[in-house]
Amino acid sequence: DAKTTQPPSMDCAEGRAANLPCNHSTISGNEYVYWYRQIHSQGPQYIIHGLKNNETNEMASLIITEDRKSSTLILPHATLRDTAVYYCIVRARNSGYALNFGKGTSLLVTP
């Protein structure tokens, strides 16, 4: 799986958009970008994933650059309950079972 780089921490004011970046400059053509988050002491929560095109669901939007070397997860209106560690994972289908979560970005949403 391609290696990812995320900032260790970020702050965001409640109600504002939270933009979480992820660099994956060695991504291969068949590798997807997945985002999960983990609220303290809870199980990881799947957020969104994509291959090339931008994706949006009820939780977030995923913007992938044209060269696919980086992506941004956007939480359009952050709430206090979005405070969590966010993980960007790059992996190909059929590449094994383990999800390599890395260290992620600790997002703090403040009132």
Next chain:
Amino acid sequence: ETGVTQTPRHLVMGMTNKKSLKCEQHLGHNAMYWYKQSAKKPLELMFVYSLEERVENNSVPSRFSPECPNSSHLFLHLHTLQPEDSALYLCASSQVRDETQYFGPGTRLLVL
């Protein structure tokens, strides 16, 4: 709720005890996973069951014994654990060969 439940949510056990963790998924998935998350460490994959057959066992000590009686249920039997086994144990499920795994809330285990 993700459709994956785990019981108990918290467990304290002595090193000579035997206990079991239970996981149930209500998503119609056919692959189930056990992960371990120790403090300050990333998730470690322990076991994978695909179509009720164990397909991965990542050098986990024999004091951890998984069981998958059907595609909806997964157990982790624990015996003679060590204090360093204290961790958050997470269950996940997915469709076979679909990379999207859905996690349960975890069982926080403390071994005294």
